[in-house]
Amino acid sequence: MxxxxxxxxxxxxxxxxxxMWIWPSIDDDYLNKYQLTKPERFHESMEGMSYPEVAQFFLDTFPGLSRTREQVMEEWMQMARDKYRTQVxxxxxxxxxxxxxxxxxxxxxxxxxxxxxxxxxxxxxxxxxxxxxxxxxxxxxxxxxxxxxxxxxxxxxxxxxxxxxxxxxxxxxxxxxxxxxxxxxxxxxxxxxxxxxxxxxxxxxxxxxxxxxxxxxxxxxxx
Structure with missing residues (x-):
């Protein structure tokens, strides 16, 4: 090799x-926060995307979500930072x-x-x-x-x-x-x-x- x-x-x-376990947890919390329904093959569809691309994918998937891409990214950041600092x-x-x-x-x-x-x-x-x-x-x-x-x-x-x-x-x-x-x-x-x-x-x-x-x-x- x-x-x-x-x-x-x-x-x-x-x-x-x-x-990897962190992100389904954050996604579910975020979807529940805004009362959004997760479509089929949701996480597979985001596979490999960069952080900004995933935020844009959320906005495209949920057009009723009245957030900017930067706001979505910042919310995720706040939700994820403690986990990355203490649980990984x-x-x-x-x-x-x-x-x-x-x-x-x-x-x-x-x-x-x-x-x-x-x-x-x-x-x-x-x-x-x-x-x-x-x-x-x-x-x-x-x-x-x-x-x-x-x-x-x-x-x-x-x-x-x-x-x-x-x-x-x-x-x-x-x-x-x-x-x-x-x-x-x-x-x-x-x-x-x-x-x-x-x-x-x-x-x-x-x-x-x-x-x-x-x-x-x-x-x-x-x-």
Missing amino acids: LEGIDGIIFDMDGTLLDS TMKGGVHSFIREMKSQGKRIGIATSNARELTEDALDALKISGLFDVVRTAGEAGAGKPAPDVYLMVAAELKVEPERCLVFEDVPMGILAGKNAGMKVCAVEDAFSSLQRGKKKELADYYINDYYDISNETYEVLE
Whole structure:
């Protein structure tokens, strides 16, 4: 998996951190607050979108919601910040994996669809900000996943060619973003996307249940 790889790029939620559970909870609270009914395939429809894109999706889905995009984003921010500061944990084995990769001289980045503020809250709370050479959001790149923009931005700032980057992702749209950037992609098991496991394996190059699979060489190589 790591042969010919100089750059490691992580998605954050559901990949680096066990945090995907936060957003259905916030969405439900927000929908209840404004007495809105959640349509079918609601969360799947938002998969990979940047933070501003998700806020716009809410406004497009619920035209009667008399809020601006900025107001929606700020309300979510207030609802999410405490959870990201106090309730988020790292995925199994990822901390030791990153430290091992750094010891081998590999460059380490994050390419997330989340907001910059929440990303920094989580990394600071877990005291892991210093592990990453570059942290970028899809909003900063100007396009959500599956567009490759945020992965290409991170690779450029890491000064690593895309074909020498390995991406870790937990959902199909993120996997596609990495592949669209010309990178190898390892799919990561996460409870939130368990129903999409088959699709994830169709799209990715490798599959892990946790990061111990890499050191134990028990990861799945996909055709």
